[in-house]
Amino acid sequence: MASSVEVTVTATGRKIQVPTGLFINNEFVPSADSKETIECIDPATESTICSVVAGSAKDIDLAVRAARHAFATTWGKHVTGFERSRLLNKLADLIERDAQQLAELECLNNGKPVKVARDFDIGDSVACLRYYAGFADKIVGQTIEVDNKTKVAFTRHDPIGVCGQVIPWNYPIQMWAWKVAPALACGCTIVMKPSEFTPLTALKLSELIVEAGFPPGVVNTVPSLGSVGGAALSAHPDVDKIAFTGSTVTGRKIMEAAAKSNLKKVSLELGGKSPQLIFESADLEEASKWAALGILYNTGQDCTAGSRVYVQDSIYDAFLEKLVEKAKALTIGQGFDENSGGGPVVSKVQYDKIWSYIESGKQEGAKCILGGEKRAGKGYYVDPTIFTNINPDMKIVKAEIFGPVLAVGKFKTEEEGIKLANDTSYGLGAGLHSNDASQCMRVSQALEAGTVWVNQYNLLYNNVPFGGKKQSGIGRELGSYALDEYTSVKAIHWNYGEKLDWPL
Ligand SMILES: NC(=O)C1=CN([C@@H]2O[C@H](COP(=O)(O)OP(=O)(O)OC[C@H]3O[C@@H](n4cnc5c(N)ncnc54)[C@H](O)[C@@H]3O)[C@@H](O)[C@H]2O)C=CC1
Numbered sequence: 302m303a304s305s306v307e308v309t310v311t312a313t314g315r316k317i318q319v320p321t322g323l324f325i326n327n328e329f330v331p332s333a334d335s336k337e338t339i340e341c342i343d344p345a346t347e348s349t350i351c352s353v354v355a356g357s358a359k360d361i362d363l364a365v366r367a368a369r370h371a372f373a374t375t376w377g378k379h380v381t382g383f384e385r386s387r388l389l390n391k392l393a394d395l396i397e398r399d400a401q402q403l404a405e406l407e408c409l410n411n412g413k414p415v416k417v418a419r420d421f422d423i424g425d426s427v428a429c430l431r432y433y434a435g436f437a438d439k440i441v442g443q444t445i446e447v448d449n450k451t452k453v454a455f456t457r458h459d460p461i462g463v464c465g466q467v468i469p470w471n472y473p474i475q476m477w478a479w480k481v482a483p484a485l486a487c488g489c490t491i492v493m494k495p496s497e498f499t500p501l502t503a504l505k506l507s508e509l510i511v512e513a514g515f516p517p518g519v520v521n522t523v524p525s526l527g528s529v530g531g532a533a534l535s536a537h538p539d540v541d542k543i544a545f546t547g548s549t550v551t552g553r554k555i556m557e558a559a560a561k562s563n564l565k566k567v568s569l570e571l572g573g574k575s576p577q578l579i580f581e582s583a584d585l586e587e588a589s590k591w592a593a594l595g596i597l598y599n600t601g602q603d604c605t606a607g608s609r610v611y612v613q614d615s616i617y618d619a620f621l622e623k624l625v626e627k628a629k630a631l632t633i634g635q636g637f638d639e640n641s642g643g644g645p646v647v648s649k650v651q652y653d654k655i656w657s658y659i660e661s662g663k664q665e666g667a668k669c670i671l672g673g674e675k676r677a678g679k680g681y682y683v684d685p686t687i688f689t690n691i692n693p694d695m696k697i698v699k700a701e702i703f704g705p706v707l708a709v710g711k712f713k714t715e716e717e718g719i720k721l722a723n724d725t726s727y728g729l730g731a732g733l734h735s736n737d738a739s740q741c742m743r744v745s746q747a748l749e750a751g752t753v754w755v756n757q758y759n760l761l762y763n764n765v766p767f768g769g770k771k772q773s774g775i776g777r778e779l780g781s782y783a784l785d786e787y788t789s790v791k792a793i794h795w796n797y798g799e800k801l802d803w804p805l
């Protein structure tokens with residue numbers, strides 16, 4: 302297989318040279334022992350974009366060795382925080398320079414609108430890299446007084462070492478940035494495994510790693526099937542930490558592999574079935590927009606998708622009317638069309654999964670008041686779909702659908718609303734809309750989620766931590782909290798005067 306391929310973006314005429322090999326030690330290389338490839342599909346047309354090398358377990362091992370060597374020679378304690386900061390800022394500049402090209406490639410492989418990829422996913426990723434560049438020279442420990450006048454203790458926050466990072470297909474560039482930026486800022490080296498559905502932008506970003514000046518082996522990229530490369534990385538005895546975003550099912554496997562191998566540190570950002578509560582004092586116009594955004598952003602392929610909305614009974618009809626109006630106003634279409642607010646879903650697998658949930662909703666007796674009909678023609682399109690008349694046992698109320706499918710229910714009292722909202726094994730996000738400040742405070746405390754949005758939904762900031770409770774995950778990304786995931790605290794006890802009275 303050629304080490305790169307020219308991809309033409311039909312809609313814009315842009316030609317993009319895309320690497321197709323595994324990125325190890327700053328070079329694109331073939332697999333050491335496999336001829337397997339990954340076919341990359343454009344979800345808007347169902348046509349093949351190109352194929353890339355599918356890494357094997359042996360390739361993961363080679364990438365881990367490269368990362369270990371870099372950690373021991375050029376990175377880790379061999380590089381100052383100031384230099385890490387300079388390199389991260391340079392990488393951010395290069396991504397900003399190439400934003401349009403990267404956005405078109407992201408649109409082609411993932412389906413999301415180019416303008417969303419460019420202005421939100423990539424804009425946010427550049428900011429994320431700069432945010433952690435700012436931390437790289439400020440990773441400091443503590444000096445701690447101990448109960449002895451001739452002794453002191455202090456801590457160092459050492460880089461944890463070689464990090465495996467397994468990312469999903471819903472935000473291929475943004476999840477790359479969320480993982481890479483704090484790890485590099487802390488001085489870790491990386492073996493990145495992008496999703497087999499969307500490996501192209503991770504490969505393109507690997508070129509920028511070289512251009513920015515990172516030493517060989519600091520960042521390695523191995524596209525591979527999850528059951529092959531992801532599993533090998535999680536079970537590898539020389540990986541110190543694994544960071545994962547994806548399904549709860551896979552998160553559980555990763556934790557098991559980590560426990561069975563070397564007890565590597567694990568952080569998991571998993572699924573959700575996030576609720577939004579709409580109280581009678583809420584601004585219904587605004588709340589309906591946030592509720593629509595919550596379920597329709599990224600065509601519902603979002604870990605924090607607000608896929609359950611519960612409305613206080615006194616305002617139920619008025620709110621529902623507004624919600625339907627907002628959902629109808631969003632156009633789902635080709636990502637290269639400037640009018641599209643959302644694209645097709647990422648893959649045939651995801652498309653079939655979403656439709657099976659929509660069918661189950663109908664069969665289990667929910668009322669489909671919007672969408673729920675397949676489009677004719679090519680492309681994995683799912684239009685905004687809203688179900689009412691739901692009950693807590695329905696699949697559409699319990700399961701993470703990861704598509705633009707919303708279940709809307711009713712509640713009478715605040716207590717009942719909270720109970721419904723918390724009736725899930727997940728705990729990633731939750732929203733509440735109310736103009737009663739005391740109620741906002743009470744309910745935000747009662748909601749069992751890692752993130753609670755009040756009178757808004759789904760907006761995240763690089764300096765605010767993000768992660769889940771219950772079966773939505775372990776650990777936190779973003780903010781200063783993410784630094785804990787990539788550092789190991791060492792306590793150093795220093796004696797500058799005490800003589801040991803011996804024997805004891
Ligand atoms: N929390 C989130 O942001 C995401 C949640 N999901 C949920 O998961 C469902 C299934 O989507 P998938 O793509 O199958 O998710 P997944 O969790 O299987 O895939 C995410 C990543 O994990 C890797 N992976 C798969 N099996 C692995 C294993 N045994 N060991 C290590 N890594 C492995 C994949 O290759 C990919 O890179 C979606 O419908 C959605 O409900 C999917 C993607 C992102």
Ligand code: BAL
Nearest residue numbers: 471546602603604605
């Ligand atoms: N929107 C936060 C990241 C995720 O969906 O995986």
